[in-house]
Amino acid sequence: MAPPPSHRSPTSADDLINLGAVQFEWGRYAEAERWDREALEILRGWYGSDHPETASAETLLARALVRLARRDEARALLVSALATQERVYGRVHPRVASTLNELGIIARDQGRLDEAAADFGRMADIYEEVHHGKHYLVGVALSNLADIEQKRGDSQRAQQLFRRVLAVYGEVLAKDHPLQGIGRIRFGHTLLAAGQTADAETQSRAGYELLVKRSDPPAVWMTMAREDLATAYRALGRPADAERFQAELAGAAASATR
Numbered sequence: 001m002a003p004p005p006s007h008r009s010p011t012s013a014d015d016l017i018n019l020g021a022v023q024f025e026w027g028r029y030a031e032a033e034r035w036d037r038e039a040l041e042i043l044r045g046w047y048g049s050d051h052p053e054t055a056s057a058e059t060l061l062a063r064a065l066v067r068l069a070r071r072d073e074a075r076a077l078l079v080s081a082l083a084t085q086e087r088v089y090g091r092v093h094p095r096v097a098s099t100l101n102e103l104g105i106i107a108r109d110q111g112r113l114d115e116a117a118a119d120f121g122r123m124a125d126i127y128e129e130v131h132h133g134k135h136y137l138v139g140v141a142l143s144n145l146a147d148i149e150q151k152r153g154d155s156q157r158a159q160q161l162f163r164r165v166l167a168v169y170g171e172v173l174a175k176d177h178p179l180q181g182i183g184r185i186r187f188g189h190t191l192l193a194a195g196q197t198a199d200a201e202t203q204s205r206a207g208y209e210l211l212v213k214r215s216d217p218p219a220v221w222m223t224m225a226r227e228d229l230a231t232a233y234r235a236l237g238r239p240a241d242a243e244r245f246q247a248e249l250a251g252a253a254a255s256a257t258r
Contacts, residue, residue: 010053013042017060029067036061052095055084059099071106078103097126097141104144113152120145136179139168143186155194162187178218181210185225192228201232219256223249 020035040057047054058081065074082099089095104119124141131138146161165183173180188204191197208225211217226245233242 008042008045010043010046013039013046013057016042017057020060020064024064024067029064032064033061033068036064049080050084050087052084052088055081055088055099056095059095059102062102066102066105066109069109071109075103075106078106092126092129094126094130094137097123097130097137100126101141101144104148108144108148108151113148117145117148117152120148133168134172136169136172136177139165139172139179139183142168143183146190147186150190150193155190158190159187159194162190176210176213178211178214181207182218182221183207184210185221185228189224189228192232197232197235200228201236204228204232219252223252226252 016035016039020032020039023029023031023035036057040054040061043051043054043057058077062074062077062081065071065077078099082096082103085093085096085099100119100123104116104123107113107116107119120141124138124145127135127138127141142161142165146158146165149155149161150158162183166180166187169177169180169183184203184207186207188200188202188207191200191203204225208222208229211222211225226249230242230245230249233239233245
């Protein structure tokens with residue numbers, strides 16, 4: 001059988017995947033889906049469905065679909081990808097961990113918290129083993145797991161995990177890396193929910209101060225920080241500080257609608 005035309009080759013699929021990655025990073029998830037879907041079609045046609053390159057493309061497409069809230073479609077792709085990746089690479093491999101992350105996000109968003117905890121926990125274990133605990137992805141996985149533990153009502157476990165996250169980030173990332181700020185904001189959010197208001201203010205403010213210096217601070221975490229700081233300052237009897245962050249929230253909302 002003759003191979004497919006060169007413009008439908010794995011090389012062209014790689015180019016499409018790169019285009020999709022750029023769109024994903026810019027938050028243009030529908031455009032990312034378009035490029036990722038075309039790449040997947042090429043790779044399926046070239047390699048077949050049960051191949052690691054096809055599985056990687058399935059994971060990338062699913063990642064865009066998750067952000068578009070098309071979770072059932074995304075989950076079907078991820079289950080297929082995971083089966084192939086485990087067969088080819090074994091159960092402990094970074095590509096397996098990446099797929100588990102997306103499955104965990106879907107389970108979390110659909111309220112299946114035990115399943116999400118299992119996915120994120122296994123993801124963390126893989127990165128711990130592969131990178132010997134010395135990689136920022138260990139912190140990302142543990143952050144996701146901590147969020148689930150908080151949602152399951154185990155604040156102490158969530159706090160323990162976030163302390164580990166900050167330790168990992170402190171060891172492997174620059175002091176001004178955005179994940180340092182995000183980790184503190186997420187930790188502050190957990191502390192605030194537990195009623196530890198003063199400690200929450202310390203963490204949330206530190207995270208906020210780090211991210212606000214950036215030219216492109218991530219909006220979702222800035223919103224969380226501002227909301228939590230406004231709440232914390234009201235509880236701490238500091239109304240002027242609370243009003244400052246409430247005003248920043250209003251300003252950011254107004255800018256987003258322009």
